[in-house]
Amino acid sequence: MLSRSLRISPSVCLFLLFCAFLGWQLSHGPILGQPIDPAGPGAGEPKMPLRIAVVTMVTDEKSYIHMSLKNKDYYARRHGYDLVVDFEAHSDLGTTWWKYNMMERLIKSNKYDWMWWIDFDTLITNTDIKVAEIIQETLANATNPDDIDFLTTHDCNGLNTGSFVVRSRESSVKYLRDTYDIHAVAKSRGEQYSEQDAMAKLSRIDPESAKRTLQVPQWKMNAFPQEIACFDESRQVWKHGTFVIHFAGAWAHVKGDDPTGQMMRKYEKEIIWGDWKGLF
Incomplete structure (x- = not known):
């Protein structure tokens, strides 16, 4: 009677074997085809593109207004950035300081992750290059990327603020306001400081x-042409395919009635535009 009570039907044997296999499989990892849970909150989710504003200003008549605006508008449209242009400057400290007022205003709007300031006497000569990728590549090489608020460039005289990038957060506002305090102290001593100084x-x-500031090689986002030989330590002159060309101080290096306009018209022919279709 005992031996008869211990008999197990073939179907029960198969069920027990399946349960044993399932237990072994779960102890060694997920079942083939079963979705794997993410490592944590947000893991595996696609990264959102950076919200970028391309920022500039022009406050008086220039021979190259249309050329400069067309170039920057096309670039912003191509990559889904916003172009922000002011046509008046109301800073008590001087026109060049207005760029800092613009940055503070845009930070307070909470619309952007980063703002790229670019002087008006510039051309984006390779519109294939995304400033968002320059930001990401630069931060990837930083020791503490979360600490960085400003990406700047230098020329032969030191800092050049013709092209720089600002992270949109409160610590950047504090940094900008600290520069105002430096100006105020200098003014009390009878000295005059530009925003760059x-x-x-x-x-x-x-x-x-x-x-909070990280220096980017000048050629990467603020290159000078051979006619304006004022380079940073990399000593790299603008060449075809470079991202940006800046004609800073053209009046001191180029002869003629309209030095900057002459340079803009010369190098406009070098712009890599890409495909216009779908942008307008």
Whole structure:
């Protein structure tokens, strides 16, 4: 009777074997074809593209207004960025300081992750290149990327603010306001500081502010042409295929009644535009 009570039907044997296999499989990993749970909140989700504003201003008549605006408008449309242009400057500190007012205003709007300031006497000569990728590549090589608020470039005279990138957050606003304080102190001593001078001094005297700024090679987003030989330590002149060309101080290097306009018209022919279809 005992032996008869221990008999197990073939179907029960198969069920027990399946359960044993299933237990072994689960102990060694997920079943083939079963979705794997993400490592944590947000893991595996596609990264959202950076929200970028391309920012510039022009406050008086120039021979190259249409050329410069067309170039920057096309670039912004091509990559889904916003183009922000001011045509008046109301800073008590001087026209060049208005770029900082614009940056502070855009940070407070909460519409962007980063803003790229670019002077009006520039051309984006390779519209294939995305400034968002320059930001991401630069931060990937930083020791503490989350600390960085400003990406700047230098020329032969030091800091050049003709092309720089600002992260949109409160610490950037504090940095900009600290430059105003430096200007105020200099003015009380009878000295005159440009926005560029104030930013450079702030990075020299305040280690915390210096940690928030990262220098990008000049050729990468603020290249000068051979006619304006004022390069950073890389000594790299603009060449065809370079991202941006800047005609800073053309009046001191190029003869003629309209030095900057002459340079703009010369190098306009070098622009890599890409496909216009679908942009308008």
